[in-house]
Amino acid sequence: MSWTDERIDQLKGMWEKGMTASQIADELGGVSRNAVIGKAHRLGLQSRPSPVKANDAPRKKPVTRKPDTQGAEPRAAAPAPAAAPSSPTRAEADTPPFDTQDESTQPLDVSAPAPRPQQRIVSIGPGGFMRQGPGDQQAPIPPAPPRRLVPAKPSPEIADKTSLLDLTEKICKWPMGHPGEPDFHFCGEKVNPGFPYCVEHCGRAYQAQLPRGTRRPPPPMPFGGPRVR
DNA sequence: CCCTGATTCGC
DNA sequence: GCGAATCAGG
Numbered sequence: 001m002s003w004t005d006e007r008i009d010q011l012k013g014m015w016e017k018g019m020t021a022s023q024i025a026d027e028l029g030g031v032s033r034n035a036v037i038g039k040a041h042r043l044g045l046q047s048r049p050s051p052v053k054a055n056d057a058p059r060k061k062p063v064t065r066k067p068d069t070q071g072a073e074p075r076a077a078a079p080a081p082a083a084a085p086s087s088p089t090r091a092e093a094d095t096p097p098f099d100t101q102d103e104s105t106q107p108l109d110v111s112a113p114a115p116r117p118q119q120r121i122v123s124i125g126p127g128g129f130m131r132q133g134p135g136d137q138q139a140p141i142p143p144a145p146p147r148r149l150v151p152a153k154p155s156p157e158i159a160d161k162t163s164l165l166d167l168t169e170k171i172c173k174w175p176m177g178h179p180g181e182p183d184f185h186f187c188g189e190k191v192n193p194g195f196p197y198c199v200e201h202c203g204r205a206y207q208a209q210l211p212r213g214t215r216r217p218p219p220p221m222p223f224g225g226p227r228v229r
Numbered sequence: 230c231c232c233t234g235a236t237t238c239g240c
Numbered sequence: 241g242c243g244a245a246t247c248a249g250g
Contacts, residue, residue: 002243021234035243042241047234201231 001030004040011036014047160187172198174205 001007007058007182014024021036040046162185167173170188173196189198196203 020232032243033234034245038236038243039241041235154239 001028008039011039012045016039067187098170161185172196172201174198174201 003011010028015021015029015036016033021040025031025033025036031039052148106120126167161183162171164186166188167186170191172189172191174187175184176187177184187198187201191197191199192199195205
């Protein structure tokens with residue numbers, strides 16, 4: 001399988017939706033998990049919460065790969081000049097998608113949030129409510145960061161539709177639309193007893209449920225793919 | 230063990 | 241550019 005534009009598009013979409021590389025590979029079919037990861041990196045889609053990334057240790061381990069077929073090692077031994085052992089080598093692994101401030105201001109000082117001595121925080125908005133008793137002497141939590149708050153938008157458009165909070169064991173959880181879109185909601189029908197979906201969507205969900213590794217040509221799954229609606 | 234993503238490097 | 245092999249954390 002080759003990476004057609006469409007497949008790349010699907011990969012991007014799924015990757016950004018948080019699907020794991022295995023799921024994506026399985027969904028696309030014809031590619032391995034490694035292929036997905038490799039492609040994602042080549043595409044520049046980088047670093048989502050990864051299990052192994054927190055460490056800063058220089059991983060200089062000449063792994064012996066391809067033990068066979070190569071009589072001599074053609075690679076010239078790279079004289080890795082161990083430059084700065086203690087300095088933070090790489091840029092921070094996964095910087096949140098917030099605006100990066102000018103790095104020239106402070107080299108590295110995240111420890112001090114500079115709390116106002118006199119200011120007393122009594123509460124923060126609905127998103128991060130916090131209290132402080134009369135005897136409290138210090139603000140244990142830094143003031144509400146100037147984060148860009150995403151307003152919870154209960155769009156009237158979905159007022160009568162089934163939202164995430166409306167889901168129970170009895171109603172169909174089949175997603176309608178795409179997450180993040182204003183009209184994203186769930187089916188909401190009465191479920192097929194014993195299944196998370198209604199009868200109709202059970203048909204969609206389980207029809208092409210073939211054993212792992214089996215190619216699935218183009219099943220009308222609710223995620224990924226071009227947005228045809 | 231399973232899973233995950235990251236990285237390397239022969240092709 | 242691709243992806244198997246490998247690494248490494250959970």
